[in-house]
Amino acid sequence: GAVVSQHPSRVICKSGTSVKIECRSLDFQATTMFWYRQFPKQSLMLMATSNEGSKATYEQGVEKDKFLINHASLTLSTLTVTSAHPEDSSFYICSALYREKNTEAFFGQGTRLTVV
């Protein structure tokens, strides 16, 4: 199957700083990428949908100024958590839609963010 690489896998940052998470589709073009957040023992919650070359669409309750998403190319989307707080500590996962196979989304490995 197609490969989606997410980096970093783990990050610890100080409260008030910003963290950038990258999501790359390695062997296919992804017109659409999704960003999810998963708190312990909870479901994946969609944060935003990212389309190449256009602004991301955020889900209700997700602050677009806090979670900056950039989808500059067909293989890269980034999520920047700005002015991170301890309550932003979570597991962030991206997924990418395979352009020719829109029924299947491939997930990155996830990023465990801890804000101290």
Next chain:
Amino acid sequence: GQNIDQPTEMTATEGAIVQINCTYQTSGFNGLFWYQQHAGEAPTFLSYNVLDGLEEKGRFSSFLSRSKGYSYLLLKELQMKDSASYLCAVGEGYQKVTFGIGTKLQVIP
């Protein structure tokens, strides 16, 4: 919006068969996905159903009834490595996918 219900936990014996049910309510149904997620890892795709009926893929099968808003994932010949959470996810409209809370399956010897 969507409502997705699945059991939170199940236990089954190695070598046995287990069925994980999922019911959903949605407007604009556009397919139902099953994913497997091991603790601390990203989900991996198992199946996608958009038409009624049973789709079989090796030891895993998935069933869908759109009129009943019901799906199940069937795992045969259970192995210890099948211990994981199984997420039911519903597609709505174009590209939006909403996940259930997941069913934590424990396979015991």
